[in-house]
Amino acid sequence: MRRERRGAVQPDGPSPAPRLKGRTSADLPAENSIPVRSEADIVFARQKGRELAAALGFRSTDLTLIATAISELARNIVLYARRGRIVVKGIERNGGRGIMVVARDDGPGIPNVAQALQSGFSTSGGLGLGLPGVRRLTDEFDIVSAVGRGTIVTVKKWLR
Amino acid sequence: MGVPILKQGYYLIATIQTALTDTDLQGLRDGLIAQIGRYRARGVIIDITALDVMDSFAVRTVQDIAQMGRLRGAETVIVGVQPEVALSMVELGLTLAGVNTALDLEEGLIFLDERTKRASKGGEARAP
Numbered sequence: 001m002r003r004e005r006r007g008a009v010q011p012d013g014p015s016p017a018p019r020l021k022g023r024t025s026a027d028l029p030a031e032n033s034i035p036v037r038s039e040a041d042i043v044f045a046r047q048k049g050r051e052l053a054a055a056l057g058f059r060s061t062d063l064t065l066i067a068t069a070i071s072e073l074a075r076n077i078v079l080y081a082r083r084g085r086i087v088v089k090g091i092e093r094n095g096g097r098g099i100m101v102v103a104r105d106d107g108p109g110i111p112n113v114a115q116a117l118q119s120g121f122s123t124s125g126g127l128g129l130g131l132p133g134v135r136r137l138t139d140e141f142d143i144v145s146a147v148g149r150g151t152i153v154t155v156k157k158w159l160r
Numbered sequence: 161m162g163v164p165i166l167k168q169g170y171y172l173i174a175t176i177q178t179a180l181t182d183t184d185l186q187g188l189r190d191g192l193i194a195q196i197g198r199y200r201a202r203g204v205i206i207d208i209t210a211l212d213v214m215d216s217f218a219v220r221t222v223q224d225i226a227q228m229g230r231l232r233g234a235e236t237v238i239v240g241v242q243p244e245v246a247l248s249m250v251e252l253g254l255t256l257a258g259v260n261t262a263l264d265l266e267e268g269l270i271f272l273d274e275r276t277k278r279a280s281k282g283g284e285a286r287a288p
Binding site: 039040042043046047050060061063064065067068071072075130132133136137 | 179180181182183212213214215216217242243244245247248251252253254
């Protein structure tokens with residue numbers, strides 16, 4: 001079903017723990033791809049994201065912010081698209097490390113992205129804080145959505 | 161994974177011990193609201209010390225419990241919001257407005273004692 005599967009992304013089914021190569025190594029921990037198909041996967045995705053962020057060296061406060069952002073992104077998938085995928089990945093830029101979270105689905109898409117990013121806007125009867133909240137919790141936020149084709153939200157948080 | 165609900169005097173104490181799914185949270189809500197009637201509880205304490213994440217759904221469910229509980233005659237107080245959880249909630253704009261909070265279980269019990277004493281004595285207890 002997934003068309004865009006890259007490199008080390010793991011196949012469907014129970015995801016193994018990220019293959020950590022040791023904290024002293026310069027190698028980044030392997031990325032982890034988590035299928036999101038039910039609300040139980042929301043908890044699983046945020047736990048996997050927290051594990052990878054901890055392996056990258058994030059401290060307690062950032063771990064909670066990252067886990068909360070993943071929880072909101074995964075909930076959006078379950079709520080609007082029913083199924084999708086969360087990919088968490090260690091990244092590097094200019095010698096700095098960070099984590100990238102990609103939430104991808106083939107759902108209905110968002111007709112008006114600007115509106116969806118406004119605080120208080122929601123079409124699902126939720127609190128309407130999902131996407132604006134995720135943007136505040138992270139350092140970089142990017143969204144691509146096409147009606148009838150799906151949505152990809154990419155967020156990054158950098159180690160300080 | 162359900163949340164155990166303890167009855168202590170006129171209070172119900174729910175201690176969350178692990179990450180909760182949406183269904184778990186709704187089960188907690190329904191369990192507490194039913195037990196307020198069964199045990200004629202006047203107060204509810206929800207201890208979220210061990211909760212890893214308070215996202216928008218968890219906050220909304222806690223607000224629902226507090227409001228539904230009040231309609232059933234019980235005050236709810238949330239205890240154990242950890243510093244990093246407080247930060248993530250503020251960043252999300254989820255401030256639990258209108259919901260009582262206290263630092264920990266001990267403070268939560270003191271809060272409920274004062275609140276229910278005041279209610280049972282009418283307005284008199286308000287004067288220092």
